[in-house]
Amino acid sequence: MCTGTGGSYLGDQCSRKVWKDGYCKIHHPDYVQERRKKSAELYEQKVANEPYTLLKKEVARTKELEAKVESLKLKWTKELPSQVGWYWRRDKLFDDGLRCVEIRDYAGRLAIGNCVIKDDDFWNHYEWAGPIPVPEG
C-alpha cells in the first residue's frame, strides 16, 4: 500500500496501491511537488491580476516617473557651466538679478561673449542652471 497520507483527515493512511518508490501516483513526492508548484504559479497569476496588485504597480511606476521628472528639472548649482548653451544665471551676493546668458566656445574655452569662464572669485559667486533646452518648432 501507498505510504502517503490522504483522505479527509491529514494522517489517514492512503489505501491506493504502490506505483513507485512506495507511493501511489497521487502521493509520489515528485507529483506532490509538481502540483504544489502549479498551484503556487496559479496563485501568483491570480494575485498578479488582482486590481490591488495592478494599482500597486501603477503607483510604483508613477513614483518612478515622478523621480525621473524631478531629476530632469533644472536646479541651481554653484558649479560652473560645463558645456555650450543657454544658462540661467543668478547672483545672490550682489543681487545682479536673474539673467539668461549664452555660454559659447571662445577659442576652445567656455565664455560669455569674450569673457572666459574661470574657476575664480568672480565666477564662483554665481549660481547656474542649464543648459536650457532650445524650444522645438
Ligand SMILES: [Zn+2]
Ligand atoms: Zn497514496
